[in-house]
Amino acid sequence: MSPEATTKTTYRLPIGPIHPALKEPVAFEFEIDGERIVDVRVSLGQVHRSVEWAGMRRNPIQILYLAERICGICSYCHPMAFALAVENIADIEVPERAEYLRVIQAELERICSHILWAGVAAHEIGFDSVLFLTWQMREKVLDLTEYLTGNRITKAITMIGGVRRDITKDMVPKVTEALNYFKDNFEKLRHIFLDDKTFKMRSQGVGILTKEDALQLCACGPTTRASGVKKDVRLDQPYFAYGDLDFDYVTPDILTGEVNGDVYDRIIVRLLEVKQSIELIEQCLDLMPAGDIVSEPKIAKLLATLKKVKGEGIGRMEAPRGEVIHYVKLDENEHPYCWKVRAPTYNNILPWIPMLRGEQIADIPIVAASTDPCMSCTNRVAIVDSGKKYELNREELHKMSVEKTRRLMK
Amino acid sequence: MTEQLTPEKLVKSFKDEFKTKIKESRIEKHIAGSKKTEFIHIWLKVDKSIFKNVIKHIFKLEKYPHLAVVSGYEMGKTIDLVYHFSIYYGERAKEISLNITVELPKPNPVIETITDLIPGALITEQEKQEMLGIKVKGIPKDERVFISDDFPKGIYPWRKDKTGPEKMVRNLHEVKK
Numbered sequence: 001m002s003p004e005a006t007t008k009t010t011y012r013l014p015i016g017p018i019h020p021a022l023k024e025p026v027a028f029e030f031e032i033d034g035e036r037i038v039d040v041r042v043s044l045g046q047v048h049r050s051v052e053w054a055g056m057r058r059n060p061i062q063i064l065y066l067a068e069r070i071c072g073i074c075s076y077c078h079p080m081a082f083a084l085a086v087e088n089i090a091d092i093e094v095p096e097r098a099e100y101l102r103v104i105q106a107e108l109e110r111i112c113s114h115i116l117w118a119g120v121a122a123h124e125i126g127f128d129s130v131l132f133l134t135w136q137m138r139e140k141v142l143d144l145t146e147y148l149t150g151n152r153i154t155k156a157i158t159m160i161g162g163v164r165r166d167i168t169k170d171m172v173p174k175v176t177e178a179l180n181y182f183k184d185n186f187e188k189l190r191h192i193f194l195d196d197k198t199f200k201m202r203s204q205g206v207g208i209l210t211k212e213d214a215l216q217l218c219a220c221g222p223t224t225r226a227s228g229v230k231k232d233v234r235l236d237q238p239y240f241a242y243g244d245l246d247f248d249y250v251t252p253d254i255l256t257g258e259v260n261g262d263v264y265d266r267i268i269v270r271l272l273e274v275k276q277s278i279e280l281i282e283q284c285l286d287l288m289p290a291g292d293i294v295s296e297p298k299i300a301k302l303l304a305t306l307k308k309v310k311g312e313g314i315g316r317m318e319a320p321r322g323e324v325i326h327y328v329k330l331d332e333n334e335h336p337y338c339w340k341v342r343a344p345t346y347n348n349i350l351p352w353i354p355m356l357r358g359e360q361i362a363d364i365p366i367v368a369a370s371t372d373p374c375m376s377c378t379n380r381v382a383i384v385d386s387g388k389k390y391e392l393n394r395e396e397l398h399k400m401s402v403e404k405t406r407r408l409m410k
Numbered sequence: 411m412t413e414q415l416t417p418e419k420l421v422k423s424f425k426d427e428f429k430t431k432i433k434e435s436r437i438e439k440h441i442a443g444s445k446k447t448e449f450i451h452i453w454l455k456v457d458k459s460i461f462k463n464v465i466k467h468i469f470k471l472e473k474y475p476h477l478a479v480v481s482g483y484e485m486g487k488t489i490d491l492v493y494h495f496s497i498y499y500g501e502r503a504k505e506i507s508l509n510i511t512v513e514l515p516k517p518n519p520v521i522e523t524i525t526d527l528i529p530g531a532l533i534t535e536q537e538k539q540e541m542l543g544i545k546v547k548g549i550p551k552d553e554r555v556f557i558s559d560d561f562p563k564g565i566y567p568w569r570k571d572k573t574g575p576e577k578m579v580r581n582l583h584e585v586k587k
Contacts, residue, residue: 044533045556053567053575088440088451096444215474218530229500231476236496236505243447243503289444313438314451314494314507316478325494327481342479342494350530 010038015364017046026349028368035360040353055339060086060160060306061299063339067326068154070341073116076109077319078326078341079158084239084315085328086160090306095292098162099241100284105149105157106240106317107277107284111182112141113320114270114277117372118193121267124365125202126402130192137185144178147171160302162294172285182278189274193267194255201408203263207355207367210261217350221322222273223371225251226266228259233318240317245283247276263370270372307334319344321372345371362404414498415471417450417506424454427467431457434511451507461512462522465493468508469527472497475508477524480534482542484570488513489542491521519544541568 016027025046031039051070055063060082067078080102087094094102119134142152149155149165157164167175193199209219214227224231230249234242250272252258252265259265296302312329322344329338348371355367415423417437425432434455441448456464468475478494495508514521523546524531535546536555543566557567567575 043555045554045558048556050567088438094442099443215476216529218477218528220476220478231499233505235502236499237449237507238447238503239442239449241443243443244445249500287444312453312492314509316507323478325478327479327492327494329483338481338483340479340481346479346533347530349533 009033013361028352028364030356030361030364032361035362037356037359037361037364040356042349042352044349052339052341056335056337059303059334060336061303063336064158064160065156067341068156068158071343072153073113074109074319074321074324074343075154076105076157077317077324078343080106081315081317081324081326082328082339082341083158083160084317085313085326086306086315086330088313088315089311089328089330090309092161092295094162095295096241096289097166097291098293098295100288101163101165101167101293102240103242103245104167104281104284105155105163107280108141108145108148110277110320111274112138112145113372114274115141115189117270117320117369118189118267121263121366121369122193124369124398124401125199126398126405127199133192134189137182137189140178140181144175147174159294160306161296162292164294166293167285167288175281175285179278179281182274186271186275186278190271193271198405198408199267200264202366202405203267203370205260205262205264206363207263207359207370208261209351209355211259213354214261214351217354218347219322219351220347221319221344221372222250222266222269223322223348223351225249226259226269227261228253231323233316233323237316241284241287244287245280247280250276263366266370303334306330308332312338321345322348360404362400365398365401414504417452420471420506420508421452421454423471424464424467428456428460428464431460433457447503449503449505449507451509453509453511455511455513458512458514458521462524464510465524465527468495468497475528477528477531477534480531480538482538482544482568484516484542484568485513486571487516489516489519489544490514491538491542491544493524514544520547521545523548523550525550540566542566543569543573 010031010033013030013032014027015030017025027043027046029041030037051066055066058066063082064079067082068075070078115134115138119131122130145155146152148167149157209227211228214224214229220231228251230251232249235249250269252268255268255272309330310332315326317324324344325342327340328336331337352368352371359367421435421437432454436453438451439448476496476499478496481492483490490511490513493510496505497508499505521544523535525535532551533555535549536551538544539546540554540557564573565575566573
């Protein structure tokens, strides 16, 4: 054997571009030493659709509907961040009632996204009964979304200067009923995720992101808050009606008294945020003033105004996964001169590297899923071992993860 | 944490340090909600020669400035980059968005990397290289991120001149079956 062959102890494991643990097509290349991950390389762009380019050829109202289709789960944050940017440029004042309605929709989306994530996380470690339980809850959130907006996923509720549908008095009982259902079931979820021994074994001390790394790599959303960084656009720069509401940063130490920055902490943050969102919606229903829901109901008139506007602005909002920021530049034209979309996962890619380094292959799905990346699904993982290629499909990798859970349970 | 400056003082601190090299400055105040909570967006246009020092100056204001993203667009003779920072986060309604614009001449669009100061800037710098055809000097990983390796060289999707992607665009209704 040549000297290289005897000294080389690592091999490379590509995961992606498409894989069930990654909701968005992205390719990883792991350097593996036995079961341990030594290094990680990430390559993006497997699903670039030139949305920004297409947007620069559409008018602001059309962009709302295009932005809605950037992501199926954040189908409210993207058009809203764009609307905020345009409102900032054109100095459009949003009616107070609309600000509260916007908060309700945003928090409903957060509940939906976090519960969906909780189910996926449970599935990744082989806890499929919990997946069914969480998605049953999510179904109720979708029903409520449908009741309030007319749609379950792409809500089409956003309008520049307000929202498109009101929540009238006779609708409130149904909303309260749904909120009570979430509250009752939340306790069950909290108990499963935070007290269960197996969950703790799989998530504690796994996929650690230190506070220092989170700050330097500009992580955002629950990923950075789980590492103890107090960063939440809702509180840092209260947009909508968040300035009027009573709530605080969610970091894991409010429950456990310490911050580890591991997968368990990310579960804590998301679960507590579900509870927080329920409370925020209740506060909104209590405080909501009467009045208009949109500043300019005539779309043709709104477009004519926007055609005369020149300037640049940003719209920032806290999506379920972190900060969404849209940059818009208008130049007295029908179409914006520049539109830049930044979704939270963009900033949560680099933190994957310190999280995955030193972990085991069986931990890849749960660690990768723990930042709640924006996903899509597939089928094959290939292990390349000194020129020989093994293929490890989605089921086998999932099986390895499940087997690890079973081993720990013995 | 260092003392928090008001938006006016913050802009002044930049102007005192860099004098006329700060070409434009603008403070935007926005209000939201029934309580009329105010939040601040600051816009600065800086000269390319002092760009790196401006970034270093932000570190005097905030230990870990958060870089959200770098936006960019082509303006005929120049390529403009906008760095979106946020500072003073972690306390209710205290955060300030700091947006720094820098103009690069189109024949020689070179800018220094800031990944040595903020490692999290890597992906967004790579994206600007491939989308706008600028050159980031000293970038640790000089390769494409979003567009694939077989995409033709010399075409930059966000350009609006002849190096833009217009020639590659086909409308579906125009394609003969």
